[in-house]
Amino acid sequence: MKRHKTNLVNALKEKARAEGFADCRVAPGYLAPEAGDRLRQWLNEGRNGDMLWMADRVDQRSSPDGLWPEVQSVIMLGMSYAPETDPMALEAQPDRGRISVYAQRKDYHDVVKGALKRLAQWFVHQTGSEVKVFVDTAPVLEKTLAEAAGLGWQGKHSNLVSREHGSWLFLGAIYTTAVLEPDVAGRNRCGSCTACQSACPTDAFPAPYRVDARRCISYLTIEHKGPIPQQFRRAIGNHIYGCDDCLAACPWNKFAQTASVHKALLQRTELSELPLAGLLALDDGAFRQLFAGTPIKRTGRDRFVRNAAIAAGNSGDTALVQPLVLLLDDASPLVRGAAIWAIAQLDEVQFSLEKSARLKFESDETALLEWEVNAPSAR
Numbered sequence: 203m204k205r206h207k208t209n210l211v212n213a214l215k216e217k218a219r220a221e222g223f224a225d226c227r228v229a230p231g232y233l234a235p236e237a238g239d240r241l242r243q244w245l246n247e248g249r250n251g252d253m254l255w256m257a258d259r260v261d262q263r264s265s266p267d268g269l270w271p272e273v274q275s276v277i278m279l280g281m282s283y284a285p286e287t288d289p290m291a292l293e294a295q296p297d298r299g300r301i302s303v304y305a306q307r308k309d310y311h312d313v314v315k316g317a318l319k320r321l322a323q324w325f326v327h328q329t330g331s332e333v334k335v336f337v338d339t340a341p342v343l344e345k346t347l348a349e350a351a352g353l354g355w356q357g358k359h360s361n362l363v364s365r366e367h368g369s370w371l372f373l374g375a376i377y378t379t380a381v382l383e384p385d386v387a388g389r390n391r392c393g394s395c396t397a398c399q400s401a402c403p404t405d406a407f408p409a410p411y412r413v414d415a416r417r418c419i420s421y422l423t424i425e426h427k428g429p430i431p432q433q434f435r436r437a438i439g440n441h442i443y444g445c446d447d448c449l450a451a452c453p454w455n456k457f458a459q460t461a462s463v464h465k466a467l468l469q470r471t472e473l474s475e476l477p478l479a480g481l482l483a484l485d486d487g488a489f490r491q492l493f494a495g496t497p498i499k500r501t502g503r504d505r506f507v508r509n510a511a512i513a514a515g516n517s518g519d520t521a522l523v524q525p526l527v528l529l530l531d532d533a534s535p536l537v538r539g540a541a542i543w544a545i546a547q548l549d550e551v552q553f554s555l556e557k558s559a560r561l562k563f564e565s566d567e568t569a570l571l572e573w574e575v576n577a578p579s580a581r
Contacts, residue, residue, distance in 0.1 A: 222464035229351035231273035238264025263341035278351035280371035282462040302444025331380035355388040358410040359398035359448040368455035401451035419445035481510040515544030535566035546576035
């Protein structure tokens with residue numbers, strides 16, 4: 203099969219830069235069997251939590267040619283979202299909610315996919331080959347493929363690390379039937395560093411390069427649909443959507459340049475330090491309006507206010523007790539349960555008063571359990 207010339211690949215990379223990608227590399231259309239073996243082991247250990255979709259189509263996820271037998275090459279692309287401000291700045295401001303860097307801007311799915319489609323159309327015009335475009339919504343091992351293409355390597359926090367862009371890259375993939383010369387695969391440069399492991403508030407790394415989603419704050423505040431387990435609530439601190447602690451700790455971030463950020467992914471400064479009091483008062487309409495166009499909107503108001511209530515309980519700010527009391531009448535038992543816990547952390551007297559007045563009217567089992575296990579006598 204004809205291998206396309208180097209000048210085409212160079213033109214591809216130049217076009218990718220014009221579309222706002224910070225890096226573009228080529229990987230073969232297959233992955234070694236070890237990639238699938240590691241995925242299956244992770245799933246068998248249950249470390250995907252409620253993300254049951256991860257177990258679907260494992261064979262297709264394990265290698266590009268498992269998903270599309272005709273694929274010959276994978277064009278891997280990274281789009282920078284390097285933060286304009288210190289992701290850890292709000293750690294010392296417990297009355298403010300911490301939102302993950304990637305979510306303080308336009309939904310990356312829309313931005314990256316649009317650029318990928320334009321790049322893929324150009325590539326088809328140049329080569330006549332077939333293509334398929336993926337952004338985080340298909341059975342694709344993006345990080346493994348990015349390492350195979352030389353964009354970087356999977357760090358001990360299991361995310362991609364780039365020498366030039368640190369841990370701040372959105373990944374996209376173009377599968378193609380064109381045969382392209384692959385780039386040199388990424389080489390692990392973590393060395394003896396354990397900064398990301400030490401930074402995790404919930405000890406979500408059972409070993410380097412392995413993450414247990416069930417303990418990860420990003421999973422707990424975004425993907426997990428039920429009450430946040432008691433054992434992690436204190437450690438969550440004021441994280442209300444996602445967590446960047448392990449990413450921010452990586453020394454390679456010092457090379458990341460905000461100038462590389464796509465103009466459509468500039469940070470929305472109004473989302474960088476939101477007061478918890480206002481977030482606790484959000485109804486569905488206000489939630490949708492505040493987070494329109496961001497990834498946060500897809501999580502839904504109830505889970506988000508649940509997170510804000512947990513953060514309020516960790517704040518030590520008794521001024522948040524009354525906004526939390528109002529949430530005891532919320533239609534969502536998920537929200538009511540989080541508010542019960544938070545009030546118990548801030549004001550035991552108020553907790554006892556509210557329990558006496560409300561317990562007999564509560565019908566949801568999870569909310570009833572919150573009243574029982576969070577009573578001062580039970581702690």
